[in-house]
Amino acid sequence: MAEQTALAEVRDKPDRAVVRDALGVGVAVGLSGFAFGVTSAGSGLTVAQTCALSLLVFTGASQFALVGALAAGGGPFTAAAGAFFLGVRNAFYGLRLSQVLALPRAVRPFAAQWVIDETAAVTLAQPTRRSARIGFLVTGLSLYLLWNLTTLLGALGAEALGDTDAWGLDAAGPAVFLALLAPMLRTGRARAVAGLAVLLGLGLLPVLPAGVPVLVAALAAPTVLWAEGRRRGERDEAAGGKR
Structure with a gap:
């Protein structure tokens, strides 16, 4: 009886609980966009280039890999290739999320921009399609807006921080990625x-x-x-x- 009650509670997970969990992930990870903005500007990219990466690429690990390779003296093609291969994982997320979300065809191209580690983790943790859609939307929207805002702030504030390497902010992106990856290594x-x-x-x-x-x-x-x-x-x- 207790197991049946717990299962019913999971199936009837309130929308506000999904929103709370999704916002928690979106805000926590979105703040690390500041670290990317600082790291990117410190690697020699302009504010416009840094913001364009967050707006168009929007996958933190790939962005950090790109600017990290450029900062280490790697060529642009090598840096882009490394970022590309890190981003390929999102295509596999998309295959699974397309089944879970079952979004209309007209919406899928726009939703694809938000298919990343965090949205996949929140979406796949939900018990129903409705809660999965809510989790995907809230996580994607909050993370996209906050990531881009903090990227801009980080890029603008990089000069004020001085030597960005001394702060170790380039480790923020990989640390977030590892935190999300660790529970999946079952x-x-x-x-x-x-x-x-x-x-x-x-x-x-x-x-x-x-x-x-x-x-x-x-x-x-x-x-x-x-x-x-x-x-x-x-x-x-x-x-x-x-x-």
């Missing part, structure tokens, strides 16, 4: 992919040009899948031999 396969990606990225950082280690780290997933397939094949062969 299986051994996911943890293996994440661990191998970290080893590749950090291990190759001193020897490869800026931005390239991120590209190489993308090989972690197919490598783990290949290793699992090979082990499974060996087990099947061993089992067949025993027969």
Whole structure:
């Protein structure tokens, strides 16, 4: 009886509770746009270029990767490639969210701009389509507005802060990304992919040009899948031999 009551409460999650949770994520992450604005301006981009990245790209990890690679002396194509591969994950989010939200075709191109880690996390945590749509809308809207506002403020205030590297603000974006990623590493396969990606990225950082280690780290997933397939094949062969 207690389990049935708890399940009914989950299914009947009030709209205000969804809005509260979505706003909590939108505001908390949106404030880190200030760190991006400061980091981008400190990397040599103009205020207009910095704001354009937040308005048009709007995926924090990719934005930090881009300006970080440029600041480290990487070429624009290498930096853009690294940012692009980080942003590819949003396409996979979109495949899942399209099923959950079932938005009208006319709305989908506009909603695609808000398909990022935070909106995916909030949306997929909801028990019903209605609450999923509310969560997606509130998270996307609050985060988009606040991220762009704080990006502008950060870019304008970068000069007043002086040496931006001394503040360590460039670590804010990756820290947020890791905080969102950590709860998703529930299986051994996911943890293996994440661990191998970290080893590749950090291990190759001193020897490869800026931005390239991120590209190489993308090989972690197919490598783990290949290793699992090979082990499974060996087990099947061993089992067949025993027969």
